[in-house]
Amino acid sequence: MATRTSTQNVTTTVAQNAGQTRPTSLVVERTGPLALVEDAGRFGCRHLGVTQGGALDWISLGWANWLLGNAPDAAGIEIAIGGLALKAEQTIRLAIAGADLGATRDGEPLDANVSFTLEQGQVLAFDQPRAGLRAYLALPGGIDAEPFMGSLSTVAREQLGGLDGRGGGLQIGDRLSAAGHAAEIRDMPSVPPMPRDEAVLELVTGAQIAHFEGASLFAAFNQAWQVDSRADRMGVRLTGPELRCQLGGMISEGIPLGAVQVPPDGQPIILLNDRQTIGGYPRLGALSPIACAQLGQCAPGTTIRLSPVTPHQARTRYLRQLALWR
Template identity: 85%
Template sequence: MATRTTTQHVTTATAQSGTQKPTHPTPGALVVERTGPLALVQDAGRFGCRHLGVTQGGALDWISLGWANWLLGNAPDAAGIEIAIGGLALKAERTLRLAIAGADLGATRDGEPLAANGSFTLERGQVLAFDQPRAGLRAYLALPGGLEAAPFMGSLSTVAREQLGGLDGRGGALRVGDRLMAASPAPQGDEQARELPSSLPPMPADDTVLELVTGAQIAHFDGASLFAAFNRPWQVDSRADRMGVRLTGPVLRCQSGGMVSEGIPLGAVQVPPDGQPIILLNDRQTIGGYPRLGALSPIACARLGQCAPGTTIRLSPVTPHQARTRYLRQLALWR
């Protein structure tokens, strides 16, 4: 039976032939005291398994997760906690170095405010708490070495719909009493002195531009629809989750008939019969049959993951080369 306590690797002192083996430092742990609407274990996601009908999962704002990990010297795709909207409270079992990045959820340490982006020390018995969104929707918490837990299909990412990943291995959100174990006792080298670059863009606000790589079916949309798609504002609908985000705005018309279902990439912009686009995200289904304008770039997907309902966005077409160049540029910042 799966347990919700992560495995802790400790070398205990034992006597053999009259000698004592040294005890190695024990990684710290956090205990969940209060949960918010949705606090999930996430890493970069699962890859190489969509032919089995298993979706990608992973952090919606993979950039913020990467920066939180960078602050501690972790690999950018190391598992952390995606905290949506807030409400989470964690108590330290021992002194632990942590980092947060992404949305400003009013984080506090024993009631004292913490910066929305940075690393800090949580002493034994202290409580890290997140309130409500002030800017953005999702904050990411990183632990030294990442989160220690048993992966499934190469990932710890939680996908509730498919009941995969997370601490329990069944796609469950964090619950009161869960223990989050760090994979390493402490950050290495000079990571405690790291600070995020001041040039990082702020959390998305109205008129956020999201870059879109156009797809093969774009020629089936009439001229008026294409003009509206890229020259009119769109609003993020309240019907938004980790599977996808609906946009409201001008009605788009596609002239093609029925389609055979095909694979859906991250950020695919599907247009159902009502003409209102749906942008499909990490927990999307693996195939679909609606025509698509194209797909958001990886950078744009991360930005959309921080857009609150009601946010006004605009779509801007880019080439695959432009989208790839900006993606690789982001990865290079963490080297």
């Protein structure tokens, strides 16, 4: 995994305009397949059956926020596949990061990872994926809406979060208000590209790995997997060699983010942010948080290779990523 450096960042502090109190906002003019308010997720409530939610590619949400000087976990918009168009009601500073969805400002192409000003009346539009699947849009200070259990994250299945508080995606006519003002204007450092045809995902191996047959384990980490079309915010199916495990159905237990569970058909399902909180299939382990973010950008058909890592290795990389935003 390539490391990111922040040494070449150019940071400019924007003079805060004390007189500017009117919230700046965007109006949804066109929707695509799915555009959701997401932050880092909802925590401290999984024992009540409430899932974590949050941006699938939390790294790209973090960068979009960083470009405006926001906290990395401030709420933004997760734009899956494209299609969304937003018009500025007032001039507003915005940032996008993550997938290249062919974003334009009044028809002029924008970079995939950039901070920019949308003048009053201008339209920010997303077309379709050129690299990656999900782009993240940050507003100054985040998005102004009522959090539920500490988070704005939208979970459709639970009817929780989002602008309406009921788990709905963005609709035509919705108004997105910034929660604050841009603290800074920054340029994007160089970051690893979006996965295109192939991705190597780090998997923290779990204790249940001992129950898988040796040949299955060899296959799991040495053969290629394909991202199936059955993929959403709950989980992503992989197709490839059939994995065999001596554990049958288990008593349901808590499921961590990125859990690679193997149902009886031997084809893994990687459980992501909107997963159910408990489940009863054996697991190879769990993808690292960085690998979960990468998987959120992998289109169906992408070739996946799983690379085993220890919790310590995964943690070191995770903390290094967080340190880039300090």
